[in-house]
Amino acid sequence: MSDGDGAAATPLLTLYGVNTHIGPYHILQGVDLEVPRGSLTMLLGRNGAGKTTTLRTIMGLWHASAGAVRFDGADITAWATPDIAQAGIAYVPENMGIFADLTVRENLLLAARSGPIDETRLRWIFSLFPALEKFWSLAAGVLSGGQKQMLAVARAIVEPRKLFLIDEPTKGLAPAVIANMIAAFRELKKSSGATILVVEQNFLFAKSLGDAVAVMDNGRIVHSGSMAALAEDHDLQHRLLGLSLASHQ
Amino acid sequence: MSDVAAKPGEAPAAAPADKAPAKPALPARRRDLAPLLLLPVLALVALPLVGSLSTWATLTLSGLAMGMIIFIIASGLTLVFGLMNVLNFGHGAFISVGAYAAAVLAPALTGLMRADALALNLVALLALIALAMAVTAVIGYAFERAIIMPVYGQHLKQILVTVGGLIVAEQLIVAVFGPVQIPLLLPAAFRGSVIFGDVAIERYRLIAVVVGLAIFIAMLLVLNRTRIGLLIRAGVENGEMVEALGYHIRRLFVGVFMAGSALAGLGGVMWGFYREQLTPGMGMDVMVLVFIVVVIGGLGSVGGCFIGSLLVAVMANYTGFLAPKLALGSNILLMAAILLWRSRGLYPVTQR
Amino acid sequence: MSPLRAVLSGDPPRTPALATILAAILFGLAFAPFLFPGTAALNVSAKICYFVVLAASYDLLLGYTGIVSFAHTMFFGIGGYGAGLALYSFGPSWSAILVGTLAALVLAVALALIVSLFSLRVRALFFAMITLAVASAFSILASQLSSFTGGEDGRTFRLPETLRPSFHLLTEPFAVNGRILAYYLVFFAALILFLLMLRVVNSPFGRVLQAIRENEFRAEALGYRIVVYRSLASCLAAAAAALAGVLSALWLRYTGPAVTLSFDIMLDILLMVVIGGMGTLYGAVIGATLFVLAESYLQNLMAMVSQATAQVPLVSLIFHPDRWLLWLGVLFVLSVYFFPTGIAGRLMTKR
Numbered sequence: 001m002s003d004g005d006g007a008a009a010t011p012l013l014t015l016y017g018v019n020t021h022i023g024p025y026h027i028l029q030g031v032d033l034e035v036p037r038g039s040l041t042m043l044l045g046r047n048g049a050g051k052t053t054t055l056r057t058i059m060g061l062w063h064a065s066a067g068a069v070r071f072d073g074a075d076i077t078a079w080a081t082p083d084i085a086q087a088g089i090a091y092v093p094e095n096m097g098i099f100a101d102l103t104v105r106e107n108l109l110l111a112a113r114s115g116p117i118d119e120t121r122l123r124w125i126f127s128l129f130p131a132l133e134k135f136w137s138l139a140a141g142v143l144s145g146g147q148k149q150m151l152a153v154a155r156a157i158v159e160p161r162k163l164f165l166i167d168e169p170t171k172g173l174a175p176a177v178i179a180n181m182i183a184a185f186r187e188l189k190k191s192s193g194a195t196i197l198v199v200e201q202n203f204l205f206a207k208s209l210g211d212a213v214a215v216m217d218n219g220r221i222v223h224s225g226s227m228a229a230l231a232e233d234h235d236l237q238h239r240l241l242g243l244s245l246a247s248h249q
Numbered sequence: 250m251s252d253v254a255a256k257p258g259e260a261p262a263a264a265p266a267d268k269a270p271a272k273p274a275l276p277a278r279r280r281d282l283a284p285l286l287l288l289p290v291l292a293l294v295a296l297p298l299v300g301s302l303s304t305w306a307t308l309t310l311s312g313l314a315m316g317m318i319i320f321i322i323a324s325g326l327t328l329v330f331g332l333m334n335v336l337n338f339g340h341g342a343f344i345s346v347g348a349y350a351a352a353v354l355a356p357a358l359t360g361l362m363r364a365d366a367l368a369l370n371l372v373a374l375l376a377l378i379a380l381a382m383a384v385t386a387v388i389g390y391a392f393e394r395a396i397i398m399p400v401y402g403q404h405l406k407q408i409l410v411t412v413g414g415l416i417v418a419e420q421l422i423v424a425v426f427g428p429v430q431i432p433l434l435l436p437a438a439f440r441g442s443v444i445f446g447d448v449a450i451e452r453y454r455l456i457a458v459v460v461g462l463a464i465f466i467a468m469l470l471v472l473n474r475t476r477i478g479l480l481i482r483a484g485v486e487n488g489e490m491v492e493a494l495g496y497h498i499r500r501l502f503v504g505v506f507m508a509g510s511a512l513a514g515l516g517g518v519m520w521g522f523y524r525e526q527l528t529p530g531m532g533m534d535v536m537v538l539v540f541i542v543v544v545i546g547g548l549g550s551v552g553g554c555f556i557g558s559l560l561v562a563v564m565a566n567y568t569g570f571l572a573p574k575l576a577l578g579s580n581i582l583l584m585a586a587i588l589l590w591r592s593r594g595l596y597p598v599t600q601r
Numbered sequence: 602m603s604p605l606r607a608v609l610s611g612d613p614p615r616t617p618a619l620a621t622i623l624a625a626i627l628f629g630l631a632f633a634p635f636l637f638p639g640t641a642a643l644n645v646s647a648k649i650c651y652f653v654v655l656a657a658s659y660d661l662l663l664g665y666t667g668i669v670s671f672a673h674t675m676f677f678g679i680g681g682y683g684a685g686l687a688l689y690s691f692g693p694s695w696s697a698i699l700v701g702t703l704a705a706l707v708l709a710v711a712l713a714l715i716v717s718l719f720s721l722r723v724r725a726l727f728f729a730m731i732t733l734a735v736a737s738a739f740s741i742l743a744s745q746l747s748s749f750t751g752g753e754d755g756r757t758f759r760l761p762e763t764l765r766p767s768f769h770l771l772t773e774p775f776a777v778n779g780r781i782l783a784y785y786l787v788f789f790a791a792l793i794l795f796l797l798m799l800r801v802v803n804s805p806f807g808r809v810l811q812a813i814r815e816n817e818f819r820a821e822a823l824g825y826r827i828v829v830y831r832s833l834a835s836c837l838a839a840a841a842a843a844l845a846g847v848l849s850a851l852w853l854r855y856t857g858p859a860v861t862l863s864f865d866i867m868l869d870i871l872l873m874v875v876i877g878g879m880g881t882l883y884g885a886v887i888g889a890t891l892f893v894l895a896e897s898y899l900q901n902l903m904a905m906v907s908q909a910t911a912q913v914p915l916v917s918l919i920f921h922p923d924r925w926l927l928w929l930g931v932l933f934v935l936s937v938y939f940f941p942t943g944i945a946g947r948l949m950t951k952r
Binding site: 330336396399400404405406408409410412413414415416417420421423424428533537540541543544548574577578580581584585588 | 663667669719725726727729730731733734735737738741742745746864868871875921923924926927929930931933934937938941
Binding site: 059061080081082085086091093097099100101102106109110111113155 | 482483486491492493494498598
């Protein structure tokens, strides 16, 4: 896939037939995925479908045993994780990956690879997540679950990045905090124009934010398309996700 | 270090911390202070048992001195484990190598060492330390690349291979220096004691305490005030996440391993002077105590290691005086007791 | 199942190469007094016998259960001291041996139980370090309780009359004296113990141990209480090690810290199991035989090389027979890298 005048139209991230084995287990069995530039793509699927494994494979934390991952014109399949991160991908893992012994400030500082944190950016982060300003000098371990999640997202956005990989940002969060998170993501989408790939189980969250959607099952993508279309088609929802919108409030 | 850059043209903004509203609703910093009390408690309990205040003071102070030396040695081991998940059973070899390196250089510095001037003696000591640290750092590099790197992540093999390395190193020392002990005499001005009333404190022990404290403070400064320290602390907690943030943490490993080896070398020099003699097995002798310290302190925690070292050394001194046959056993009981209280050590940092 | 397979608990050596080597070792040991005349050769053979038991017991722990412990020589020492001190204190009688052995077994199993229950709360690497500390403490304790244990010098004692060289069972067609009887006692005891361990690792219990070693979480999820199995394995291994200690005392007519509790012996066992092949038990046989033979005869070789290279300074020093341990260490490291499955493992996978 060459870049050219159609650069804006080519997906920022593409997975071609990615297979991943973890020990004897064949988790990803040929994942084909395209993440369009500047969109927010939701990756849905039931537990064990391979969503987290997909993100980790993109990030190089697990290496694909077959297939290819292309990011922004480069084949990053065999790259080491730090190089993948330096290419402009930010990763927010399922368990948030917060350094509990480091302060909020130090967590953000670590994420700001090029040195001091940009003032304007920090203001913006504080406007999205006021709690972080409040707990600036405290060890991140004392934050509540929702606040840790905010810190994890803040770390990802502390410097400009091309692609965000976010794994289940609403897991275990109270509905009010989720609403807060939705607002923050909307703001992020609007002001940064970045490309975001979110793994989610909460369909309401997915529906309210997603532009594109891909559904995984058994290590493969079984559906991809626009979120709007999926939101309309209740039968399809039921088939793919075993649910209807009404039951997921 | 300033971590917020002001935009050009604007007045520098005040650090956000100043703007944080100082509401009483902030959660407490949850300072875990209980372990800090262990040492004073132990000392106080020992006082009536020992009986005389002056003996108690002597024992306590020499315990502190020994503890500092053990801390210097153990800190390298615990950081290496915390960061790299590598348990180097061969750490003892670096202690011996450092001490013997100093013994090799010492004759060249007799002038400085015989002079009864503290400053000159300190220069000699620093020179010996510098050499020992340089030698052990280089050997540490070779050790990490050749012996440890091939078996990253395989704990069983690591244990076996590093034990093997320890044997080889010790035997090489015997081959070169012979199996009998070599003297390493203290410089002139380090000898003797300083008298405070009833209590006599050996000069060298005071120096050991000072050196140990200096190392501890230096480590704390590096860990808490520099970016590398930040990387190390974060890496100890979650190395994978640090990589996902874009840092080649494995490149840091070699550096930390070299630093740990150099610290062991430094500890070896101090330990050699403490006993005023070197034996090929001296590194291994100390390692049992070092392991106990590392277990007590919590793998990866410099603070825990510090407290643990002092506890173990002071305990060894008290029981050495009160019931010599139980000295090592008492430390094992101490370790068991602490593990029953906190099963991963006083300040467990790592997720492992 | 043929009788041979039954005796080997259905786990015979899997390739002809391995079987031949093992058969040769068995044959050599069985007929040692007649094949290799002289006390030195008999000493080597007996040493091989009880080290096979000791190494096999460590393989049970390390290779089958996956526990890294540096305290194993402690149990060996308990066995040696148990029998030795009993013979020393109560005089040379069979009942003394029995009492000493039983006491040693009880102490060894009790200690193993305490140590393994403690391992509940700590991680594997912690455990390894803790066993190191415990073993050191025990060794120091044994040296210091010198009025009881004889301190650094240990204790010599006499064996019951039938086992003494002065006792003659037969003079025709071969001379069979008490020493040879003692040898056969050691040999058959070692053989039986080894076969018993083979039975244990091939029993359902043994298979669970291997399952735990492979994947702890899975085993636990399947309902096996890891703690119980690990503790039992530790106790069994400790008991076997103690019995090996008893055998060593009976043969050497001496017990002391240098031959039982020293860390060198711990390293020797590690080497035997790793080079021989972990998790096979037969590996322990090969490792122990190789090691003891090398220890006894390699030093002569090294002495020759050392003298031959006397002109070259450093080389001569390195080949000095006392530097035996140096080469041990190098071999140890190399075998961990290049022979991870050990000799037995290599032989078993040759197709």
